[in-house]
Amino acid sequence: MKKCVSKTLSLLIAAALLAGMLCTGAFASSEEPSTELVQVGVSWVGDFEDGVPDEDTQAYIDAVELAGAEAVYLPQATDADSAAAALETVDCIILTGGEDLDPALYGEEPYELLETVNQVRDVSDYWYCTVALEMDMPILATCRGLQLLNVVCGGTLYQDFPSQYETDVEVIHRDPAGEDFAYHNITVEDETSLVAQAMGGAGEYEVNSWHHQAIKDLGEGLVVTAVADDGIIEAVELPEASFVLAVQFHPEWMIQEVCEDYVTFFTMLIEAASQTASGTEESDYQAYLMAFVDSCEDIRTSGAAEEFYALIEAGDYVSFPVEMLFDATWFGEAAMTYEEFVAADGTYEIGEHASNGAMLDGTGE
Ligand code: MN
Numbered sequence: 574m575k576k577c578v579s580k581t582l583s584l585l586i587a588a589a590l591l592a593g594m595l596c597t598g599a600f601a602s603s604e605e606p607s608t609e610l611v612q613v614g615v616s617w618v619g620d621f622e623d624g625v626p627d628e629d630t631q632a633y634i635d636a637v638e639l640a641g642a643e644a645v646y647l648p649q650a651t652d653a654d655s656a657a658a659a660l661e662t663v664d665c666i667i668l669t670g671g672e673d674l675d676p677a678l679y680g681e682e683p684y685e686l687l688e689t690v691n692q693v694r695d696v697s698d699y700w701y702c703t704v705a706l707e708m709d710m711p712i713l714a715t716c717r718g719l720q721l722l723n724v725v726c727g728g729t730l731y732q733d734f735p736s737q738y739e740t741d742v743e744v745i746h747r748d749p750a751g752e753d754f755a756y757h758n759i760t761v762e763d764e765t766s767l768v769a770q771a772m773g774g775a776g777e778y779e780v781n782s783w784h785h786q787a788i789k790d791l792g793e794g795l796v797v798t799a800v801a802d803d804g805i806i807e808a809v810e811l812p813e814a815s816f817v818l819a820v821q822f823h824p825e826w827m828i829q830e831v832c833e834d835y836v837t838f839f840t841m842l843i844e845a846a847s848q849t850a851s852g853t854e855e856s857d858y859q860a861y862l863m864a865f866v867d868s869c870e871d872i873r874t875s876g877a878a879e880e881f882y883a884l885i886e887a888g889d890y891v892s893f894p895v896e897m898l899f900d901a902t903w904f905g906e907a908a909m910t911y912e913e914f915v916a917a918d919g920t921y922e923i924g925e926h927a928s929n930g931a932m933l934d935g936t937g938e
Contacts, residue, residue, distance in 0.1 A: 611642040611843045614663035616718070617649045617697045618671055632825040633667055639828065640839035642846075649697050656700035657708075665711035665816075665846035668702055668718030670823060673786055679729045686733035688785070699725060711816035711845035713838060716784055719809060719819035726792025726811070734787040734805065744803040746782045754781035754826065759799045759807040766798035767818040768808040771837045780807070780822035781830070787821065816845030858914045859885050861921060865898060865908045 615633050626634060626646065637644040645663050650656035660666065675690045676683055678699065698718075702725045705712050714722045720730050731737045735746075745755045756779050761768055764775035772778055788806040791797065799808035799820070811817035818838070827835035862885045872878050877894070884895045890911060898908035909917060 611665070611846045612645050612663040613637045613642045613839075613843065613846070614645050614647045614660065614666040614701075616666065616668050616701050617647050618669060618694060619691075620649070629670060632823075632829060633669055636825040636828050636836060636839045637667070637843075639833070639836050640843050642839070642843045647701065649693070650700040650704075651696060653700055653704055656697075656704040660701070660704055660708060660710060663710075665713070665842050666701060666705050667842070668698060668712060668714035668721055668819075670716035670718065670783075672717065673732070674717065674720055674724060674730060676730070676732055679724050681729065681732070684732040684737070686736055686785075688733075695721075706811075706814065706817070709815050711842055712814070712818070713842040714817075714819035715823055715825065716821060717786075719821050720786055720788065722811075722817070722819045723788045723792040723795065723809065726795055728788060728792030728795070729790040731787050731789045733785050735785060738787070738789075738803075738805070740803040742803040744801050744805065746787075746801070746805065747785055748783070754783050754823070754830070756780065757782055757801055759801050759822070761799045761808070763798055766796075766808075767810050767816070767841065768798045768820065771818070771824075771835075771841055773834070773837075780820075781826055782822055784821060815848075816842065818842070855888065855911075858911055859888075861914060862890070862895075862898065862908060869898075 615630060615637070618627070618630060621627065621630075630646070634644040634646075647659050647663070647666070648655075650659060671694065672691045673688045675692055675695050676687065678695060698721050702712070702714075702718075702721055706725065712722070724730065744757045746757065748755045758777050759780050760777050761772055761775050763769060766775075769775050782801075788809070791806075791809070794811050794813055795809045796812060797806050797808070798810050799806075801807050805821070807821040809819045818841070820838070824835040824838040863882060866872050866878055866881045866885070872881060881895060881898075884890075884892070889895060899910060900907060909921060914921065
């Protein structure tokens with residue numbers, strides 16, 4: 574067991590800590606309770622007039638609400654920082670459908686059958702996807718979202734696969750009249766895949782379809798988990814991530830037009846988000862921090878324990894003075910951060926901490 578490095582120093586810090594409590598009102602701040610609904614970010618497609626979402630965006634919002642979570646329409650991201658700031662407000666993200674991706678994103682010139690591109694949205698989506706992957710935030714991507722994920726992972730697309738992709742099997746992936754979804758079969762082989770779990774097992778399923786772009790070269794780390802009869806990729810996943818599921822079809826519209834069971838795509842996203850955000854693991858962590866505080870004689874004898882408990886209970890792990898728990902020079906042994914705690918898989922030992930309370934009450938050692 575390590576002792577405190579400097580008892581005089583810790584005495585000074587304890588005094589400053591108590592003074593800080595009295596002067597800064599630090600304990601008045603608290604985070605939202607962990608019983609809040611999971612916040613599901615819906616990627617920005619444009620600014621809505623009067624704030625009313627278009628029907629495609631509304632379909633995602635309805636699906637999220639049906640699954641028992643709260644949808645948050647994300648603002649436009651223009652770089653990594655603005656994407657990260659917006660993602661701090663949510664627990665997971667849906668990358669939605671829409672226009673063709675600019676082929677410049679994967680180093681190609683526009684092909685003659687490329688359709689409308691939206692470069693402002695491309696930039697926003699690119700940063701949301703990139704930063705969400707860096708954060709290991711759960712991602713559900715549909716249609717354009719799948720294509721974007723593939724490109725962010727270094728893959729390429731067919732700009733117009735009906736004219737660029739050779740196959741003997743004819744499958745219609747987009748209604749020629751442009752009025753409604755086309756429907757076609759997909760095959761899910763791996764019963765352990767996320768898409769199999771969402772669909773109810775391996776097998777063949779009929780899904781909706783409205784696309785003329787598709788994955789050509791697969792991005793790094795992605796695995797294909799569903800294909801159409803013509804070989805067009807209909808689902809990919811990223812096994813190294815906590816939860817990344819991308820489908821070429823539209824489960825949000827399947828819910829409305831075919832079968833409500835497709836809500837599983839959204840409930841799985843939300844479950845993944847609650848595991849990484851504020852589920853039972855968080856209460857375990859709070860119990861751990863409480864025990865850590867109990868083991869610190871300094872805190873007990875300074876009378877600060879109640880204040881620490883209040884901050885911990887509020888889920889406020891990083892503001893003054895709880896951050897001192899993470900400072901090894903203060904207590905001799907640092908508390909685990911939440912990330913370390915999750916990584917430790919709930920196994921930990923509370924060590925014996927600084928015993929310089931004796932200094933505080935004037936008795937010395
Ligand atoms: Mn399709």
